[in-house]
Amino acid sequence: MFTLYSMQLSGNSYKVRLLLARLGVPYRLVEVDILKGETRTPEFLAKNPDGHVPLLELEGGHLLAESNAILVYLAEGTRYMPADKLARAEVLRWMFFEQHSHEPAIAAARFWLHLVNGRELRINEIDQWMEQGYAALALMERHLSAHDYFVGDQATVADFALYAHTHVAPEGDFDLSGFPAVNDWLTRVAGEPGHVAMNAISGATTRISLSQA
Numbered sequence: 001m002f003t004l005y006s007m008q009l010s011g012n013s014y015k016v017r018l019l020l021a022r023l024g025v026p027y028r029l030v031e032v033d034i035l036k037g038e039t040r041t042p043e044f045l046a047k048n049p050d051g052h053v054p055l056l057e058l059e060g061g062h063l064l065a066e067s068n069a070i071l072v073y074l075a076e077g078t079r080y081m082p083a084d085k086l087a088r089a090e091v092l093r094w095m096f097f098e099q100h101s102h103e104p105a106i107a108a109a110r111f112w113l114h115l116v117n118g119r120e121l122r123i124n125e126i127d128q129w130m131e132q133g134y135a136a137l138a139l140m141e142r143h144l145s146a147h148d149y150f151v152g153d154q155a156t157v158a159d160f161a162l163y164a165h166t167h168v169a170p171e172g173d174f175d176l177s178g179f180p181a182v183n184d185w186l187t188r189v190a191g192e193p194g195h196v197a198m199n200a201i202s203g204a205t206t207r208i209s210l211s212q213a
């Protein structure tokens with residue numbers, strides 16, 4: 001069985017929980033509190049030297065880091081990762097876009113403005129987050145005005161990668177009201193079978209503590 005090191009309110013962790021729920025795959029869940037520094041202990045750094053969740057432990061003990069790498073690994077051979085060479089490249093294209101152009105602004109704003117109430121600490125970065133985040137949302141809006149999903153005619157891991165931080169972007173001060181196609185897509189993804197909310201835990205999950213892991 002997989003073991004997922006995750007934090008409930010982390011968008012990157014949520015991507016993986018969302019895919020596991022949609023696949024109906026049971027797993028063990030280890031809640032890691034990044035706000036208490038639990039990703040920076042010697043024990044955790046021995047598992048992921050980059051000090052981040054999510055982290056997926058495979059049955060053989062291999063530890064796989066990086067949310068989008070985990071999504072690709074879990075989605076291989078399922079309907080969430082296409083077999084066609086160009087479609088696969090397009091899925092990766094949107095996942096790289098998410099990590100380079102979307103998450104660094106939208107997730108950072110949510111982290112500092114909502115999760116840790118650190119507006120004063122990051123006051124000089126907010127304008128740049130807003131500019132970069134709204135540019136990413138505008139690009140998504142253009143694409144989704146003509147397509148129901150990022151690649152092909154059904155959800156892939158590109159959609160889950162982008163859904164995770166977009167649906168909570170208002171917590172980082174982003175106003176989504178000017179992005180109707182993005183809102184329609186958020187509703188479409190959330191309405192599909194197997195969907196779990198960020199604050200929910202899928203029924204197929206066994207929780208264990210960090211000290212037991």
Ligand SMILES: N[C@@H](CCC(=O)N[C@@H](CS)C(=O)NCC(=O)O)C(=O)O
Nearest residue numbers: 010012034039051052053054066067
């Ligand atoms: N590129 C990484 C980013 C992961 C990341 O930033 N994780 C955050 C939570 S969303 C974290 O673990 N922060 C704890 C820390 O930096 O100590 C991924 O997509 O998995």
